[in-house]
Amino acid sequence: MPELPEVETIVRQLAPVLPGRRIRSVVVARPDLLGESPRSFRAALRGSTILEVGRRAKILVLSLSGPQVLAVGLGMTGRVLLDDSDSGELPPYRGVSFTLEPSGILHYADARRFGRLRRYSPSAWEEASARLGPEPLGRGLTPAAFLERLSRSRAPIRSWLLDQSRVAGVGNIYANEALFRARIHPAQAAGALTASQAAQLLASLRAVLREAIRAQGTTLRDYRTARGGRGGFSFSLRVYGREGSPCPACKTTVRRIVLSNRSAFLCPRCQAEVP
């Protein structure tokens, strides 16, 4: 999906322009995107004002008057698109649209419809958010705290990174890219990482996430920014999706393996497996 950098890009585009706007009407074209009936969804959101646009993990968080919270998880193919000129043009696979006052239409579109738009009370959202792990770019996640979390698990490190309750916002692209940069094999047990490997992994993870945010995310096929643009980080991927290509560091052929039923990409030379 849209992982942390992709959602962060959307938030940075919307946060300067949405607060203060009011939701005049809501169209639900795809009810299965909601966690409730379209009727109650519309009734609860109509007339409310957007106070703040933020992000938690891979989730776009709209704080609304009421107060209530609208949490948008984009699944694999979700798009959040702002039609700021009121063209009225509908994006492909439009699922839900919010007509705003004084202007603008905010669309949620999703080809595969794995995404969800969920409403929460502020306290219920706090509880849901508390079930997620720390933000990888947050100050609270020190190398020591990261190592401590890792030490409690015997899962392969790539699976560990994808578990949102361990560290929040990392998906398959950036998990693989961070492991390559840190020269750690994806199947290595999380709890077996040395302190130095853990520190290296955290630094690599932060670097790759920051670089991807700077590039406005990674567009492989579906991801778009809130203004319909593509993310440029696809050109900077070193191993993800590059099976059969030479490793950018040593020219060894990049390999694809399957871990927990999902692809992992690695350079077998740079990321030597530890038994």
Added chain:
DNA sequence: AGTGTATCCTGCAGGC
């Protein structure tokens, strides 16, 4: 605790 499998969906690339 962790894995494999299935599920929710659609689109697309590649093989034949």
Added chain:
DNA sequence: TGCCTGCAGGATACAC
């Protein structure tokens, strides 16, 4: 060209 299979940025539930 057309059909079929496998695969895809995610999350969750289940059995083992």
